[in-house]
Amino acid sequence: MMSLLAALLCLACGFLLVCLGWPQLRPTFSDYLFIASLSVGVGLGVFSMVFFLSLLLDTARFLLVDFVVLALFLIAFFGMRIQRAAVSLVMPVEQISEMRTWYGRLVMTGFAIALGCALYAAAMRLWAYPHGDGWDAFSIWNLRARFLFLGGAHWRDGFTASLPWSHPDYPLLLPAAIAHFWVYLGHDAPAVPAVIGFLFTFSTVALLFAALSLFRGRTPAMLGAIALLATPSFIEQGTSQYADVPLSFFILASIALLCIHDGLAQSELARSDSPQEDRKQTARGPGLLALAGLAAGFAAWTKNEGLLFLCAMLLARLVTVARCGPLGRDWFSGVRQIAPLALAAVPALLLIAGFKHFIAPPGDLFSASASPLHKLLEPARYWAILQWYVKGFFRFGRWLLLPGSLLLVGYYFAAGKEKYAEPQAGIRMSSLALALTLAGYFAVYLVTPYDIFWHLRFSLTRLFLQLWPSSIFLFFLLVKWSEAKDSLAELRRNAPDHA
Numbered sequence: 001m002m003s004l005l006a007a008l009l010c011l012a013c014g015f016l017l018v019c020l021g022w023p024q025l026r027p028t029f030s031d032y033l034f035i036a037s038l039s040v041g042v043g044l045g046v047f048s049m050v051f052f053l054s055l056l057l058d059t060a061r062f063l064l065v066d067f068v069v070l071a072l073f074l075i076a077f078f079g080m081r082i083q084r085a086a087v088s089l090v091m092p093v094e095q096i097s098e099m100r101t102w103y104g105r106l107v108m109t110g111f112a113i114a115l116g117c118a119l120y121a122a123a124m125r126l127w128a129y130p131h132g133d134g135w136d137a138f139s140i141w142n143l144r145a146r147f148l149f150l151g152g153a154h155w156r157d158g159f160t161a162s163l164p165w166s167h168p169d170y171p172l173l174l175p176a177a178i179a180h181f182w183v184y185l186g187h188d189a190p191a192v193p194a195v196i197g198f199l200f201t202f203s204t205v206a207l208l209f210a211a212l213s214l215f216r217g218r219t220p221a222m223l224g225a226i227a228l229l230a231t232p233s234f235i236e237q238g239t240s241q242y243a244d245v246p247l248s249f250f251i252l253a254s255i256a257l258l259c260i261h262d263g264l265a266q267s268e269l270a271r272s273d274s275p276q277e278d279r280k281q282t283a284r285g286p287g288l289l290a291l292a293g294l295a296a297g298f299a300a301w302t303k304n305e306g307l308l309f310l311c312a313m314l315l316a317r318l319v320t321v322a323r324c325g326p327l328g329r330d331w332f333s334g335v336r337q338i339a340p341l342a343l344a345a346v347p348a349l350l351l352i353a354g355f356k357h358f359i360a361p362p363g364d365l366f367s368a369s370a371s372p373l374h375k376l377l378e379p380a381r382y383w384a385i386l387q388w389y390v391k392g393f394f395r396f397g398r399w400l401l402l403p404g405s406l407l408l409v410g411y412y413f414a415a416g417k418e419k420y421a422e423p424q425a426g427i428r429m430s431s432l433a434l435a436l437t438l439a440g441y442f443a444v445y446l447v448t449p450y451d452i453f454w455h456l457r458f459s460l461t462r463l464f465l466q467l468w469p470s471s472i473f474l475f476f477l478l479v480k481w482s483e484a485k486d487s488l489a490e491l492r493r494n495a496p497d498h499a
Helices: 002-021 029-056 062-083 102-128 135-150 152-158 173-185 191-216 218-229 232-239 244-271 275-282 287-302 304-322 331-358 373-377 379-395 404-415 424-447 452-478 487-494
Strands: none
Touching: 002 029, 002 062, 002 173, 002 287, 029 062, 029 135, 029 173, 029 191, 029 244, 029 287, 029 331, 062 173, 102 191, 102 218, 102 232, 135 152, 135 173, 135 191, 173 191, 173 287, 191 218, 191 232, 191 244, 191 452, 218 232, 218 452, 232 244, 232 452, 244 287, 244 304, 244 424, 244 452, 287 304, 287 331, 304 331, 304 424, 373 424, 379 404, 379 424, 379 452, 404 452, 424 452
């Protein structure tokens, strides 16, 4: 009973917070699926932050705190609905005609088979490895959760450099969320981290499907989901109770939300009658930007690589706005594009700063006594990393026959690039953010205090996996699809105004 109460509180907080930022849209299956899958990750993020703040404030009344947080979200939710009741944006309807063709039925069958096989494989792995599979699951995430839950007044002892290879500076979204559920259960049940890993894995698939369905229709959405479900290492990592798949979930959520916002904004700009009206329309709904910033903040609260992605996303957004494209016609409107994104990430950034400054020891990558700057002048390191990047591109997913990344590249050149008007700004910004993140990984490898080949061997494939769902999403936005229409613009030409 207590576990059910904890799950309901977690999902309710996530759902209300997502609805606060989600505009009033035409209710479609894709909208509901996107909101539901995003609510899972956001709820777990809120649950982890509430638990950690409760520990810092030395209060044991977690149930009371959870109900207070839920009440605040409810008040904000109903207040926001009253304020924006007169404004309604319209999202695309599902394109169901393409599902009636033989090709659509074939894709649907393939999707059902891939989903069934992935669910079976995930269930078997969780049964075989109930405590997680791999060193990181034992010595980092679940160990830290047990210190938070069982440590009492000495919970800070879990964040010490005396524990070898435990990375005590890693953020705490997963451990704090797990410990929060354990408080309700009264014991450290191994099923909790297993279920959380399972939820993050398949919520990522659902989020990818819903986001692609909003832009391209059901058939491309199922193809994208198949590409992710057919990646063996994705299911393996998701059920190993590592933090890489949860991080990929929040990265995908940030990018998808920004693309949806930019698609809506550009469609409104195309329909407006004057530049002044343009600025009113594009600045009218900061909720999606705030949700994207919140998701990026949770990515930073999940793992150190998430902090790198947050910085890359903000920089990419700033560059996009500074180019004075259709989303930012002056610097004032540019600030209004950046501010909700940055402000929504502030709570997570403050929590990370406090954790790293007052609790966690310095990270192992930048705490070596010798200066790493001389490594920047060694050409051999650049060449070694570049070689591993190329090799990792083809083998990071552990496919049996042909690499999925190679198949997507081949399909792109065979089908060509579709010239969709609406999501181009979001695609450029998101692609730049992922490229900057990869460049950040490259820079870390250059200055790593460890043997560079050892470090590349045991981490690069997981770093690529963190960006894989987002790369699939952007790929299917770019690739030509003969039956899909630019549905954001198409529907606005035919739908009545609700404002």
